[in-house]
Amino acid sequence: MMIDAMRAHLGNGGQILKSRDDNTPVLLTQNSSAADDKPFKLSTGSRCGWAKPDEAIGSDKLRQRIEPWLTALVQSEHLAVLLGSGLTHAVHWIGAGTALPGMNSVTFGSLDAEIAREVERVARAAGRENGNFEDQVRVANELLRGLEILNAGKDHDSPEKRQLEQLRSDLSGVLAAFAKSILDGENSLATAEAAKREEAFNYLVSFLMSFASRAGTRERLQLFTTNYDRFIEAGADTAGLRLIDRFAGTLAPVFRASRLDVDLHYNPPGIRGEPRYLEGVARFTKLHGSVDWLACDGSIRRISLPFGAMDATPYLEAPGLKGIDASSLMIYPNAAKDRETAAFPYVELFRDFAASICRPNSTVVCYGYSFGDEHINRVLEDMLTIPSAHLVIIARGDPLGRIMRTYEGLGRHAQMTLLIGDHLGDLRALVDHYLPKPAIDRTTFRMAELLKARWGTEPRSNGESENPDSAAGSSTT
Structure with missing residues (x-):
């Protein structure tokens, strides 16, 4: 399979579907001569056992292939959902009608050329065409730590010390600007037209509950995300879905290294036997941190930052947060400079991810994730070495070819399901036609x-x- 050909196919409105007993991905192309409710047909050269060449295909026929299959998969013994920025972009587009700000490259006032050169090398080594914001923060942090070691014995007014302080100030400014862009995205949804905002949250709630509504004897949904924003938390609050994470506390929740299994359950009246899990609960892990996580006094705390707040600064002026600024934000890969290891708390989060999905009879559903993080891809690859594990990839597109490249590289095609395209990966289409309906x-x-x-x-x-x-x-x- 040619990756460039797949990218061109998707770019022209085509769809890629692989489900159930399909041996290879089925390519669907636009059918301009068919009715509006049957807009697709098999691409030239694509073959499958459930559709004929030149047959008009609509959501009704696709639903027969997709919905029962996904319904069976989400009732696996272990279920995890990995959500990328695609979900946030989809919800924001429905509610606000505009694109969400992305992670654009930034410019450092000090040592910008050196940082840019290393970012380019790192991105190329990772198989990406260009470096991103996370690459820049990672390189800047490494450079900052190196300068701190080199210039530890220099005078405070020396050129080396001034360069060090300038880089530290630049990094703090970059993180503050990035946090502001995240809050702007939340605010634009929170202040959108009431009807549109309600529609967006309805789709978000339906999407989440399609996976969270599991049988009472099944283990809870494991919800993972690489996003820094709080769209998922807002949707869970709207749905009444309780999210269990590593934070303990009410007024000032603190990140705990030991997992807290607060699993409530009940026995149905008149029934004896094993207990059933309480409905409406999921475990939640933000793999890359969050815009409301701060490093403070040797611990990671979550501040009470409302969804839709315009600026985080007023909420950093509370007692106990003296001297805290944007450089203390726990946004991957930004680790607090006073931590013993730069891996905390991310190593704990990724350990949760690996322990949750690398088990027999497990299903992982990826939505809106572009497969650009090798540390996550390696865990997914390890999971597929278990014959009973299954990976479902749902995406609106694959502009960089990472998804299909990963599909080809993993090789375990019988354990993978693909729904890729501007129709199959569209949030509205998924909720309306293809995802399991909650609790029915x-x-x-x-x-x-x-x-x-x-x-x-x-x-x-x-x-x-x-x-x-x-x-x-x-x-x-």
Whole structure:
């Protein structure tokens, strides 16, 4: 499979689907001669067992391939959902009608050329075309630490010390500007037109509950994200979904290195046996930190920063936060300069990620994640060495070819499902047509069993006999 050909296919409005028993990805292209409700057909040269060449394909036929398959997968013994910036962009677009600010490259006032050169090298080594904001922060932190070591014995007014302080000031300014851009994105959704904002949150809630509504005997949903914003937390609050994370406390939650398994459960009245988990609870991990996490007094704290706040500065003036500024924000890979290791707290978060998904009978659903983080990709690759594990990749596009390159590189195609394209990866289309509907599966199964017991596998037509014996004789077992 040619990666460039896949990128061109998606860029022209094509879709990539691989589900159930598909041996290879099925390519769908735009069908201009068909009705609006059946906009796709098989691409030239693409073959599958469920559609014929030149057949008009719409969401009804695609739903038959996708929704039952995803419904079965999300009821795996262990389920995890990895959410990237694609979810935030989709929700913001529905609510505000504009694009969300991205992680654009920044300029440092001191040593900018040296930082840019190293960022280019790092990005090339990681297989990316260009460096991003995280690369710049990582390199700047490494350079800052190196200068601190080299110039430890220099005078405070020496040129080397002034250069060091200038770089530290530049890094703090860059982080403050980036945090402001995140808050601006939250604010533009929070202040959007009421009807549009409600629609956006309705889709976000439906998306989250499609995975969180698991059978009571199944382990809780493990929710992971690489996002710094609080869109997911806001959606969970709207849905009444309780998120359990590593923070303990009410007024000033503190990050704990030991996982806190606060799993509430109940026994249904009159039923004996193993307990059932309480509904509406999920475990939540922000792998890259958050805009409201701060390093303070040797610990990681979460401040009470409202969703939609214009500026974090007023909330940093509380007692106990004296001297705290943007340089203390725990945004990956920015580690507090007084920490013993730059890996804290991220090493704990990634350990949670690996321990949660690298288990038998587990399913991981990736949505809006571009596969640009090798430390995450390696864990997913390790997970697929377990034969019963399955990976579902849902994305609106693949402009850099990372998803299809990862698909080809992993090699375990039978353990992977693909839904890629501006239709299959669209949040509205997913919620309306393809994702499992929350909390109706058990009712659906009971209805099917009732219909089978009464009339066989299908209801009788109006012309069939009303004789009870005839009806009973039509039942199958």
